[in-house]
Amino acid sequence: MQTTTKTHVRKYSGRRNRLSKPELLAPAGNLEKLKFAIHYGADAVYIGGQKYGLRSNADNFSFEEMREGVEFAKKYGAKVFVATNIYAHNEDLGGIEEYLRNLYNAGISAVIVADPVIVQTAQKAVPGLEVHLSTQQSTVNWQAVQFWKEEGLPRVVLGRETSMEEIEEIKRHVDVEIEAFIHGAMCSSYSGRCVLSNHFTDRDSNRGGCCQSCRWKYDLFEDARPEAETWISEEEALSDPVLQKFQLGVSQLPQFTEDDNAFTMGSKDLCMIEHVPDLIDVGVDSFKIEGRMKSIHYVATVVNVYRQAIDSYMADPDNYVLKPEWIEEINKAANRPLNTGFFYDTPDHEDHIYEPEEKAAPYDFAGLVMEYDSETGMATVQQRNHFKPGQEVEFFGPGGTFFKQTVGTIWDEEGNELDAARHPLQRVKFKVDRPVSYFDMMRKKK
Known part of the structure; x- marks a missing residue:
């Protein structure tokens, strides 16, 4: 499996905005994954607490586990961030101040926040706790980044839809830390703000309950009304085994047969291992890996590869060489086919998964x-x-x-x-x- 399927044309200038080593930020779904991520080279990890995060199905951390994780991270000079990135309804806001204070007392370095109310609450109630803007805010232009900087946020996690060209412009206009996803699952909805899960299962994606409905299998149907050329009689419909199976009568015609692959809206996963120099040169301050629900093997393998690539480029940028074994290692942990997301162009039909997913990690x-x-x-x-x-x-x-x-x-x-x-x-x-x-x-x- 190849990590990328397209030939990219660099649209941005390619100049080195600020050649300083970026932070490698890894996911940690539980305490064991946190330790593996840091041991294998992460400079920081992001975790979820028992409330206010978008991965309610992850193990998540108690305050006691957070304290243990922070102590472990300190031994390696690493930091721990907590995702507090739900879009809060009225009933979600009770106890938020106490929760944020407990995070601060546990030694958490920063919270990742989407809702402006939680941003403001954190700044007022716990001024010593750093606030990073979540990717859920869909920030993709320099003026929006400037707005959040003026609101007192030292770091903005860009929307996954941001291109290299746009990142270069953001860094040219605003002196603020930029965090960007560089590896992991992509969302079919804009910056993850999806409501399919709400409608299908009554699980709110924006409050931590996403059911991954974009990964489901779907059929496609055509109306079979009398005025349509595809109209069929009730007698014909009843004799058709496909129509009988779907119990559609004469109102709809399935466009797939049993031999066809079911349709899915799922996108390929993001992988930028082949483009680490571009990410560093354009000025991305934090390389974020997606995957708090992923396995220990996945986290350790991916972190290990990006750690080596970053260190190799920073040691000698002019003679940097992408090692084939890095790509091979990434593929051993990959769950889906890979691409480069929005960094170089807008994803099209080649960047989605229509056939049964290729389980690439053997x-x-x-x-x-x-x-x-x-x-x-x-x-x-x-x-x-x-x-x-x-x-x-x-x-x-x-x-x-x-x-x-x-x-x-x-x-x-x-x-x-x-x-x-x-x-x-x-x-x-x-x-x-x-x-x-x-x-x-x-x-x-x-």
């Missing part, structure tokens, strides 16, 4: 390295998915550690030989071909 997170004995070459691995002797696995870790090997004899911690590592979180031992480190990951093909 790998499972199989084990986590807990210990390594350099004298014996023996690793202690915590099982995360079933694996057994004779199976090929891959080890990878922060900074580009990577190798493949075949699993040999496996022992449990008591020294008993095993025919497989069957039990979740079971610790097993086996020899590895190269040195590994704590928190390195082992994956296997599905």
Whole structure:
């Protein structure tokens, strides 16, 4: 699978607005994912609390977990942000001041906010808590960015619809931090402000209840009224197995047959790994990865790749080379076909998924390295998915550690030989071909 499908023509000038290292901002759906994201190179993570966020189905964090996450992040010089980005109804606003104070007391560095009322409340009730404007505000022009800067916000998360050319103009006019999504799922609705979920399932997308209705399968129908050329008789309709299946009588004709692929409104995922220099040169201050609902394997893999690409370019911009293995690694974690979103052009029919989604990630997170004995070459691995002797696995870790090997004899911690590592979180031992480190990951093909 290729990360991009189009040849892009650079419309912006390409000059280096401000060559300083951007922040790499990763998603963390729970405390374990937070630790993996930071260990694999994130400068900051964004999480959700028990209220006021747009991912109510994520594990989300209690205040106690937030404090633990903040303490872990501090050890690595990282920050923790909290998404507080719902569009609030009247009943949502009770207790918001207390909630924001608790975030501040837990050590949270910033909140990501869409609703102007919550912006204003945070600024008044907890002036020490930094407020970042959420992408849900659909900010895509420099004058809107200037407005929010004048309202006291130090950072604006741009709408996903913003182009490179527009980012360049924003940075030329406004001295403010710009955060942009550079990897992950895209929304078919403008900046995620969707109401399909509300109508279909009574779950409010803008209050954290999105049911992913754009990913559902849909049929297409044509009216079969008497004046239409496609009109058919009731007798013909009753004898047609397709019409019988859909129980449509003579009023509508399905345009798909059983052999056709169902229609979906789902878009391809965003991936900018091939264009990290452009993002840095244009002045994006924070590279945001989408995916608080994604797996640990996804978060660690994607963060690890972007960390290497950013560091490589900043170390020697003039001699930077995109490594093929970075693209290969991204594809091992990708859930859908990938493209570059709105950065270079407006997505068209090639950027949506009409056929059954290509499940591109053929790998499972199989084990986590807990210990390594350099004298014996023996690793202690915590099982995360079933694996057994004779199976090929891959080890990878922060900074580009990577190798493949075949699993040999496996022992449990008591020294008993095993025919497989069957039990979740079971610790097993086996020899590895190269040195590994704590928190390195082992994956296997599905």
